Amino acid sequence: MSVPSVIIHRDADMLAKAVAARVITGLVDVQSSRGSASLVLTGGTVGIATLAEIAASPARDAVDWRHLDIWWGDERFLPSGDPERNETGARAALLDHVDLDPARVHVMRGPDSGMTAEESADAYAEELRRAARPEDHAPAPSFDILLLGMGPDGHVASLFPGMPALYDTRPVVAVHGAPKPPPTRISLTLPVIQAAREVWVVAAGEEKASAVRLALSGSGPVQIPAAGARGRQRTLFLLDRASASKIPASLGRISSP
Numbered sequence: 001m002s003v004p005s006v007i008i009h010r011d012a013d014m015l016a017k018a019v020a021a022r023v024i025t026g027l028v029d030v031q032s033s034r035g036s037a038s039l040v041l042t043g044g045t046v047g048i049a050t051l052a053e054i055a056a057s058p059a060r061d062a063v064d065w066r067h068l069d070i071w072w073g074d075e076r077f078l079p080s081g082d083p084e085r086n087e088t089g090a091r092a093a094l095l096d097h098v099d100l101d102p103a104r105v106h107v108m109r110g111p112d113s114g115m116t117a118e119e120s121a122d123a124y125a126e127e128l129r130r131a132a133r134p135e136d137h138a139p140a141p142s143f144d145i146l147l148l149g150m151g152p153d154g155h156v157a158s159l160f161p162g163m164p165a166l167y168d169t170r171p172v173v174a175v176h177g178a179p180k181p182p183p184t185r186i187s188l189t190l191p192v193i194q195a196a197r198e199v200w201v202v203a204a205g206e207e208k209a210s211a212v213r214l215a216l217s218g219s220g221p222v223q224i225p226a227a228g229a230r231g232r233q234r235t236l237f238l239l240d241r242a243s244a245s246k247i248p249a250s251l252g253r254i255s256s257p
Ligand SMILES: O=C1O[C@H](COP(=O)(O)O)[C@@H](O)[C@H](O)[C@H]1O
Pocket: 042, 043, 044, 045, 046, 047, 074, 075, 076, 086, 148, 149, 150, 151, 152, 156, 157, 158, 180
């Protein structure tokens, strides 16, 4: 697993713009060497703002959207089209504005599919298994870029502090009783997250400052799930000044004046 690098931007707006630029460049780089790429989306405020910035960027046309697999790190177990679903926000902010191959948009299904949360998690695990290549040596692809928002309690995806999902070794799990609504969710687990090539934790706001410090300073993932957000080749903590305000100055590289 890689050691996190911390990059700090002026504010949430600049952070979303900078992460958007990074995503575009990252996807173009992967596609130019391998043809297709994979991107795991997150919900949450900065996550969705980043997608809107990608959509607004003239550079977005440098990405070959038809050869991109879109996955989700987590989903709120709500019917399709529900405004609280991460998918709904992602579609409105970006996915509806670019020429994706619908077969490569891998949605975590909600209760309107007729599935229980457990069945939906199992169906997603099966979709991941089918997408895994021999070189992944795992029942899921090694994603090129996996984006994670982070809550003030340090949760990433739908992995909340102290909850059983943090010990689960299956690739995808149903989560019940989440402290943030809605209580039922579907989430990738830490083994799949940690198999991604690059994991980028994106956070803004003073209310996240303590969790950011703990995630970067030796806490375990059961206490602070973001502490387990590490990529195989690269881990980035992309922060605004407020969320970075409690980490030692030596840890962060200021990127926006
Ligand atoms: O519920 C969720 O929250 C987190 C963080 O959201 P934020 O609004 O505090 O940025 C998000 O990463 C996750 O995908 C989502 O389901």
